[in-house]
Amino acid sequence: MLQCYNRGCGQTYDPNNNNDDSCCHHPGAPYFHDAYKGWSCCKKKSVDFTEFLNFKGCTRSKHSNVKPPEPEKSKDNVDVPPPAKEIRPPIKTEVMGRPDFNTPLTKINATVAPALKQAIDNLKAKTTGKDDGSSLKPGEIPVGTACKNRGCKYSYVDESSDYDECQYHPGVPIFHEGLKFWSCCQKKTTDFGTFMAQPGCAYGSHKWFKDDEEKVVQCRYDWHQTPSNVIVAIYAKMYHYELSSVQVNPIRLKVHLVFPEQDDSEFNLDLELRGIIKVDQTQVQMYGTKIEITMPKAEACSWAKLDFPRTKDVPKPKPDGKIVKNQQAADSSDSEFDLDDIENVSTGVRLTDIS
Structure with missing residues (x-):
């Protein structure tokens, strides 16, 4: 018994009983593409390898004990040394000179x-025609101007208003954990209306213009x-x-x-x-x-x-000038102090003397 080497057959046969329709095989070659397995001679294909091996042949002929020729491998790269890699020098780009920061804008x-x-x-149309105080003389205060001191509710009436006493808060308002108070007097409250109605804790002159900030x-x-x-x-x-x-x-x-x-x-x-x-x-x-x-x-x-990042040029203070001066003053005051100059201070009558 001889072994048949036709693709897809795999049976043994008797050479004396080998007819033209004894072998059912695939004359084409197997191919594998995108997870599919199939034969080039027929349209049967599958993703399962076992099912692919069990595909029946599509052509009948005699059995053959001659192995089919293997596809020839390309001889182009056999024993051919790889081409030498050409090392190119790095491309030199011209670096532009950095201009000066104070170049004209x-x-x-x-x-x-x-x-x-x-x-x-x-917005410009709305502001046109309003009296913004431009018709007033320099330094003149419009009537009804509110005092700019915090906590003062007084408004300007006439020149006599400059001589009225201003009661205000010199500190700043603080809102923390639901409490509202001024940093100068620490009268704390949770009600905003009560906070705004708190009278000032300091007295002075009215201020009709804001500071130039x-x-x-x-x-x-x-x-x-x-x-x-x-x-x-x-x-x-x-x-x-x-x-x-x-x-x-x-x-x-x-x-x-x-x-x-x-x-x-x-x-x-x-x-x-x-x-x-x-x-x-x-x-x-x-x-x-x-x-x-x-x-x-x-x-x-x-x-x-x-x-x-750019840093602003800040004038440096004199190194420890004030501290050294204060330290020298403290040292001089300590050096000139004599313990013998301390006078006895009377502590008054003691309970033991009364008894």
């Missing part, structure tokens, strides 16, 4: 959204980048599009926003940028809720951060 013309323009124009508005800003641009977004509402400005130079961004609803308070941002930008292609978009600044990169690189 260029003001960018902004594109204003219609919604923001209409809101600011309506710098009016600053805090605005949140963020940034992101693309392969070609750096975009900075400053989130602000009701800023004056004509009085606000954006100025840049190749490594600097300076933003100035004015808020007319908040007594012309200002927001200022001055940054030294990490990279170099193209000033002539910078764009500014002013929207109702933010201002967006698009700055094209002059170098094709990624920025790790938006800016370099």
Whole structure:
């Protein structure tokens, strides 16, 4: 008995009893693709390997004890050394020189959204015609001006009001764990009306004008980048599009926003940028809720951060000048003190003397 080597048959046969229809086999080759197993000669395929092996042949012929030839392997890469890798030198890019931080700034013309323009124009129309005190003489106080001292409820009537006594709170209001009180007198209460009605704890003169304090508005800003641009977004509402400005130079961004609803308070941002930008292609978009600044990169690189931190130059105080002076005064006072100068102090009559 001989072994049949036709694919898909696997039977033994008698050479003397080998007819043209004795062997049922697959004349094609097996293939495996996308988890499917099948034969190239018929359309039978399956994902199960056992089922694939049990597929009946699609062709009948005589049994054969000759093994089918194996597919020839490609001889292209046999005993052929791999090609030598060409090591190319690194590409040298020209590094741009960093300009000076104090390079003259260029003001960018902004594109204003219609919604923001209409809101600011309506605000200007409302303020037109109001008596804002501009017709008064310098130093003149409008009648009805409230005293600016905290806790004082007095209003200006005439010049005699300057001589009235002002009862006010020199401290600041504190709200902590439901309690409301002034830091100067510590009269605590949970009722807001009672807190506002508390009389002042100090006396002085009325103050008709606010102190000249710098009016600053805090605005949140963020940034992101693309392969070609750096975009900075400053989130602000009701800023004056004509009085606000954006100025840049190749490594600097300076933003100035004015808020007319908040007594012309200002927001200022001055940054030294990490990279170099193209000033002539910078764009500014002013929207109702933010201002967006698009700055094209002059170098094709990624920025790790938006800016370099800059520290303000603060004049250094004299090292321990006051402390040394006080220490010397204390030392001198101790050195000049003599224990013999202490006089006996009478403690009064003792109980033992009475008895």
